Amino acid sequence: MNKKPIVVAAIIVFLAFFIPFASNNPDGLERVVETFEVTKQAPLWNGIMSDYAIASIGDSYVSTLLAGVAGTFMVLIAGTLLAIALAPQKTKSKK
Amino acid sequence: MHIPDGLIATGQPTSITIAIAMWIVSMAFLAWSWKKAKTTYKRGITALLAITSAFVFAAQMINFPITFGTSGHLVGGTFLAVLLGPYAAMLSMTIVLLMQAFFFADGGILAFGMNVFNMAVIGGLSFFLIKLFTKDPTCNHRRFISSVFVASWLSVIFGALLAALEVSPAFAGGFIVTVPSMLFYYAMIGLGEGTVTALLISSIQRMQPAIMSGLKMLKDGTRL
Numbered sequence: 001m002n003k004k005p006i007v008v009a010a011i012i013v014f015l016a017f018f019i020p021f022a023s024n025n026p027d028g029l030e031r032v033v034e035t036f037e038v039t040k041q042a043p044l045w046n047g048i049m050s051d052y053a054i055a056s057i058g059d060s061y062v063s064t065l066l067a068g069v070a071g072t073f074m075v076l077i078a079g080t081l082l083a084i085a086l087a088p089q090k091t092k093s094k095k
Numbered sequence: 096m097h098i099p100d101g102l103i104a105t106g107q108p109t110s111i112t113i114a115i116a117m118w119i120v121s122m123a124f125l126a127w128s129w130k131k132a133k134t135t136y137k138r139g140i141t142a143l144l145a146i147t148s149a150f151v152f153a154a155q156m157i158n159f160p161i162t163f164g165t166s167g168h169l170v171g172g173t174f175l176a177v178l179l180g181p182y183a184a185m186l187s188m189t190i191v192l193l194m195q196a197f198f199f200a201d202g203g204i205l206a207f208g209m210n211v212f213n214m215a216v217i218g219g220l221s222f223f224l225i226k227l228f229t230k231d232p233t234c235n236h237r238r239f240i241s242s243v244f245v246a247s248w249l250s251v252i253f254g255a256l257l258a259a260l261e262v263s264p265a266f267a268g269g270f271i272v273t274v275p276s277m278l279f280y281y282a283m284i285g286l287g288e289g290t291v292t293a294l295l296i297s298s299i300q301r302m303q304p305a306i307m308s309g310l311k312m313l314k315d316g317t318r319l
Contacts, residue, residue, distance in 0.1 A: 007146050011153045023158040023166035028280030029096055029258060031165040036272055038265050040101030047200025052156055068156050071194060075152040078190045079145035086132050086183070087141070 008076065015068045019061060096170065096254055096281070097195065097210055100203030102262045110264040111205075117261065118208030124216045125189060132182035135312065140183065143306055147178050148187045152194065159287055167284030170254065172218015173247035174292045177225065178299070180312045185219035209261045213254040221250040226313055236300075240293050247292040248285040255281030 026034060033040070049055075049067045057063035104110040151171035158166035171191075175184035192210050195201040202210045228242035259277035263270035300307065 004142050004146060008149065011146075011150050015153050015156065018157045022156065023160040025158070025160055025164050025166040027096065027158060027166050027168065028161075028255065028277060028284055029098065029262075031163070031280060032259075032273060032276045033102065035276065036266050036268065038102070038267075040099065040265075041103065041105055042101070043200060044100045044204050045196075045200060047196075048198045050200040052199050052201070064156075067199070068153060071156075071198060072149045072153050074198065075191055075194050076145050076149040078194060079148035079187060080141060082186055082190055083141035083144040086129075086136050086186075087138075088133070088136060 008072070011072055012069055015072070016065055019064050019068065096213060096251075096258055097192075097202030098206040098213075098258055098262055099200075100205045102265045103203065103205045104265045107264050113261050113264065114205045114208060116208075117212050121208040121211040121216060125185060125211070128182035128185040128219060132180070132186060135180060135182060137311075140179065144179055144183055144187055147175055148190055151175060151188065152191045154291075155191070155195070161280070161283045161287070163280075165280055167280070167287055169288055169291050170214050170218060170251060171292075172214055172254075173221045173225075173243065173250050173288075174295055176219050176222035177243060177292075177296050177310055178307055181219040181222035184222065185215045188215035188218055206261075209258065213257050213261075217250050217254050217257070221246040222313075224249065229313060236297075240297050243296050244289040244293040248289040251281050251285035251288045252278065255285075 025031075049070070052067045052071070053060065053063045054067050055063075057066065103114050151169070151174065154169040154171055156168070158168045160166050172184065172188055175187050178184075179187060189211050192202055192207070192215060196204060196207055196210070224246040225239075225242045228245065229239050231238075255277045256274065259273040260270055263273045266273050300310070304310075
């Protein structure tokens with residue numbers, strides 16, 4: 001399937017286009033937490049790019065876009081590995 | 096809808112018990128879907144699985160505003176289920192959630208079991224709802240797309256209901272306050288989910304009908 005790079009490029013364009021329009025408002029769950037003033041515990045793990053941003057990059061658009069692109073590729077790799085693991089052993093696809 | 100670890104009250108036995116129980120339940124579902132995904136595996140799903148997972152990750156980054164200063168984003172569970180079938184969809188969504196939790200701290204580690212159940216397992220199971228709705232042999236395109244809409248709306252509602260119950264120990268008011276308020280917001284967010292999923296599935300079906308493995312399972316009666 002040669003369309004893969006095209007679709008991946010389309011996903012990146014999708015991110016580049018929509019990130020500026022993405023709402024910064026809290027999502028439904030966060031809103032409920034705020035409404036009832038729940039005190040949250042400290043998180044166990046802060047992630048590597050927490051809040052979909054790369055801390056060392058000042059510009060928030062660039063930072064979010066790069067984090068998003070990095071995440072997209074990581075999911076792409078993990079998804080490929082998953083699909084390979086699911087494939088029956090004997091059918092080595094010959095291309 | 097990603098539950099952070101901050102909402103798991105470590106001091107409260109109920110909260111911890113729910114988190115551990117959801118880990119166990121989710122892992123059981125994943126083991127089941129792993130086994131089933133292997134038996135229903137279709138060649139050529141590799142690229143599709145990777146790409147749809149990546150798309151769902153990207154789509155989840157884009158929050159759309161709903162009313163009352165609140166936003167929501169596509170979950171994509173039903174979308175994956177129609178494209179990949181229920182089992183591969185659960186695994187695919189789990190990968191998205193794993194990356195989000197590990198790299199972006201979106202969704203907790205203790206809460207991972209809850210998030211997998213609320214989004215991946217429910218999303219995958221919504222496939223069977225579509226199967227039920229479209230069982231009638233006279234089912235046409237419009238009915239199929241309406242089923243996709245309803246199933247994705249319901250997948251968000253069920254996910255939100257479970258999330259509300261799971262986080263309730265952290266709230267002074269308990270589930271009496273979390274359930275109605277979560278359902279209130281997610282009933283609206285779910286409309287966005289339903290609309291986007293129905294539009295995506297409808298256009299993919301028009302452009303690339305061959306790639307929809309999940310749809311094929313619906314149509315040709317693959318033993319599930």
